[in-house]
Amino acid sequence: MSGELLIEIGCEEMPASWLPRLTRDLARQLQQRLTEGRVVASAPSACSTPRRLVVAVAGVAERQEALEELVTGPPVSAGYTPDGTPTKAAAGFARKHGVEVSALVEVDTPKGRYLAHQRHQAGLPTIEVLPAVLAATLRDLAFPKQMQWDAQLDDGKGELPFGRPIRWLVFLLDGQIVPFTIGRTSAAEGADVAVVEASNVTFGHRFLGSDPGEPVTVHSIADHRAALAERYVVLERDARLEQIRTALVALAEEHGGAVDLASPTLAALVEEVPDLVEYPMVVAGGFDEAFLELPGEVLATTMIHHQHFFPVAARQNGLAPTFLAVTNTAPENAERVSRNAERVLAARLRDARFFWEADRKVPLESRFERLATVLFHKRLGSYREKSDRMEELVGWIARDVLDRDDARADARSAARLAKADLATEMVGEFAELQGVMGGIYAREQQLPEPVWQAIYHHYLPVSPEPTAAPAKADLGAGAVTWAAVALADKLDTIVGLFRAGERPTGSRDPFGLRRQAHGVFKVLIDLPELTGLSSRPSLGALLSAADKPFKTEDPEKEIEVGAELLGFMLERLQYVLEQRGHDIRNVRAVVGAMGTNVIPLDALRKLEVLPEFTESAEFRQLAVAFKRVRNIARELPVEEFESAEATGGELGLSLQEPAEKELLKEIETRQPVFDAALATGKDFRRGFAEAAKFGPAVDRFFTDVFVMVDDPVVRTARLRLMKRLERVILQLGDISEIVADAEG
Template sequence: MTKENFLVEIGTEELPPKILRYLAETFEKNFISELKNASLTYQEIRWFATPRRLALFVRQLTLIQPDRKIIKYGPTIRAAFNKNGTPTQAAISWARSCDINVENANYLETHKGQRLVFCAKQSGQKTALLLPEIISTSIKKLTNLKQMRWGESNLQFIRPVHTVTLILGDTLLPVNIFGIFSSRIIQGHRFMGESSLTINHADNYLKVLSEKGKVQADYSLRKKIIIANATAIAERIEGFADLQEDLLEEVTSLVEWPVILMAKFNKKFLKIPTEALVHTMVDHQKYFPVYNKKGTLLPYFIFVSNIESSNPQNIILGNEKVIQARLEDAAFFFHKDCQHHLDDYLPRLKSVLFQKNLGNLLDKTYRIKKLSGWVAKQINSNIQNATRAGLLAKCDLMTHMVREFTETQGIMGMHYARRQGETEEVAIALMEQYKPRFSGDSIPSNPTSCALAIADKIDTIVGIFGISKHPTGDKDPFALRRSALGVLRIIIEKKLPIDLQSLTEESIKLYDKRLSNANTAEDIINFFFGRLSSWYQEIGYKNDVIKAVLACHPTRPIDFHTRIEAVTYFCSMKHSMRLSAAHRRISSILNQSKEILNHNVYHSLLYEKEEIQLDTRIQTIKTSLNLFLIEERYQDALIALTPLHKDIEQFFSKVLVNTKRKELRINRLTLLNQLKNLFLQIADLSLLK
């Protein structure tokens, strides 16, 4: 037999549920890499993971490593021997690394001349001898995560290791990992089935675990069981379970034998805002909320137990008692908060530090209020709504509900604003001020929300840059990159006429004398340009197109977007690269020149037919081009410029720019400079490739 199935399992204490899939997939990835390095082939690899184990099952693994031809190149003959023909130290060291004497080396003719070469055939080793080291290396590569020690050993892993099992077919492979010798004994379920199981053959792994150990090691199968059963149970009451992917993954990682049950809570709690109830169920208890077909929350929840009980009602009652206590707390906090208006919490913001050099949250609130109004004016929105939203933006942070359930910030602000009679647009803005929270998140829905979200984010960016706490490398403690991208997304996706330079300068003024960085505005604009570049590359725009547009320093994001679209279209046109090449040549000539150019071209100094023709074409195009630029019709502007490539090519073929006559030379350079400036009103086409 030349192939056999292989099993490796590492039995541990409970592994972190939020990274269980990552651990298993990374273990598999590392193992595949090591097999490739060893030239070992296989038919299929499957990973398994439960809270107490990581495992790999390899189908049809080659039992013997193939023979390998080893070729080691040495120094050239000139470097290998001195004038007397004696081997140099370089040759001796190389020969020693090959375990031969220099005189036993072969010679190979190369383009650099003859050089020493060693050729040998290395017989393949048995896979059983290679696997222990392969597994050890694969596990060690998981150590970029937080490690821990246990017992008296200095060995470290993510969690304490109890068992190690390596079985090739029916053969147990001797290996010591984490100070534990490989054994056929693995752990069953902690509370059901047999706690200690024996694996006689790699093929029996899943069957033994499932039938005797009450452990479903197949992660994807556990997940499917949870989805199917939760869906079926919810349908019994004509509802549907909200199986959020993140929670589904976490719950799958928390159990070894999923048992899906449904419980209920008192209907009186439905008077509490739905978001607070859902947060309590999902984030605190890992329950799945249940909704009716209209999307209204029902007084039920679905949970996943890790025990198959003969009396599941006891488990249900236990979970109902837990959620009852949590919801009683939420109800108490909610009713207590409702006794006050959001405005009442405003003075308390003074006790919360925003940043030690930038003041407290009350200071930030007053800046946001003014800046929200300024943004609203720029986008022709309701200034009164924007300033009101800015004033109330952070008040819910001081409420009992948000202090207990921090993830509901903004959401509770919206509900409390509605209860005290604020306009719906203001209430929604309090909830949407943090959007977009992450990549792919939705942006604020109404103008007031947009004004508040932009003001809040730019205030943070300006403040942190203003005290020279710029993001560095992978360190961005104030999430400025995310905030900047959020500002850009809102402006571009909502097509808002906001200029980043003006926005930044307005925010700087509101900080008065708190900022110490004299280059704050410049640093922030460059930071925004960097985020624009990264974002547009991620969504598929070419890097040279982005650079061509950024060279014109467009500080209105919507203007940047329009230019990018236009230049991308331009690149698809037939003669675009010829015009780009012409621009590149013009830039090169002008960069090499030290001449002081005229403000205008002197037509009386245009002698050659080709330079007269080029000047005439420029003057003709200018009229229509100015109209296109005023209306920001950059695509039409580039189409209008495209025919110029013929006139430019004829100009360069017939006209000597660097003529000895100074007045002619300067006039021709001025003509080229005018042409270059025409291009630069849209993009630096010379950067296109």
């Protein structure tokens, strides 16, 4: 180890949301490219501000590692004539590597004995290797959206698109400038468009300091840090974040309020602001108390989403007429900046108040017709049509799925009005308030709580974690109606868009259908906690009800769409259950074989007890045997099995061997226990325990009995036995999955 490496890519303001990922990628890609370039180096550490991506490596070898490589040539047999003279092949190979044939070695390979050349390539000085390392690293960086800026590299790959234009480049190995140039395309190059040459010159904050915009020369990593620190650049994101947090909390207190930076509404903002500034300075401002009559959600959205301002909670409850803004300027400007920010916010709040007042003049119900002009999807019609479908579906869900006929009328009203706020001025301006705004307007109109709560929360949940919003306490009297409307909305969207041919593929999921499916399963598996209900809806019933309005006369299409949809939903259910920490093999066992009959809540309950069994020898023995059971049972098609069961007489009479009689007895005695355990969905532990007891009988059966005998009567009887056993155990799941390879 000898030198230190410093790279600073000075750029125009990079989008804040890209920086964390970009910073990690820069360190990782540089490390990988150094390794590929055979340069031994300590781990790179990267940091960034909106105007610079910096990566430093404390220890870099002076020279590239030498390359030792064995290059194989022709087989020995083809290298020499019988009298030992080298052939043309051997001579050619030697010449290609600049050595005599006598210098070649012989190596044994799986294909035989070959001639080979031991190649040595001395390492180059690191400074000669670094330009290619940086070129590759620049190309490696991926941006959510990249731009052309008339730049190119002479690495043979032409133009160099980037996230934002690069304006300077510090590239120093142990204080020495590494020669590197970013060229410009001939279309642009000229007096005002020049190449970017690597140098030892950086720039401080754009506006602050005694000589903003003046270049400053640096010679080392430490030098660079010090120079930037003096010039109002806090290079470490963590340091900026900490300064911001401290100032926010202190200022809120100073103004008689508080900011809860961990709250879901502020957490994302607090993670964003450090990447918007080089020198964070927090200012406080106020607004007219009269604006506090606006709903808190509207105030917060105006401040957070439109201005990146932090609302301040009042001591008592609600919001204080105060906001905090993270700026990129010096403390002496605080007063001026704050006054201007107050004027901007006041203008925004006046707009919001205008919408608030205008919207409330018209009841939500009367906006329903306007929804006919708001398109949901070109093949599925307007939101008006979607609302009609949701209203039908939600009524069925309330009565037949959740068993709450009493909630049906409210659920229907909520579903009918759920999308009405799309036609309000407020949602036109603040799209992120959809649902919430409808809920608030419904509340203002004195609609019953189960109705407005369901509207308010119906876009939730948007993620599957147990802690994802809404919490039971948030739902008040609207828990049941919310569950019904949320399910109806999401199921209608998923089924409808599958029908419209918008099925997600690979990384493409423009309508967020995966997220919608996660929402469906979150509602279904957390139903008891969120609503106190004990119903256990099956996936198939929900899908087929949601699909009713879209049915066609084309049986082939029906089968195709049905299979696609079911496959998608089962895959999403497995994902959600795996996210909850369950072993993928167990998840496959309880979901995979179930098909449309899967009850998501039962699947979760099974997974909670299944690990108690998967390590027991008895259960694993059964799992292995069950695979055989399933394979053999496949020999008897379902229709034949059913007709044999119906007309083939008492199974016991057709069985002869003791082992098979014993297995039948086991099934007959244990079946009632299973049925009882499974019917309530409450005692899967007992179910698995019972299943484990089948092990010895099944093993004995396979040892003593040959199923596929020539006698068709005996064979069918034995297959019936296998099929019955399969059916009993499949109620728990395909337990053969638990002994499958993890990769499956």
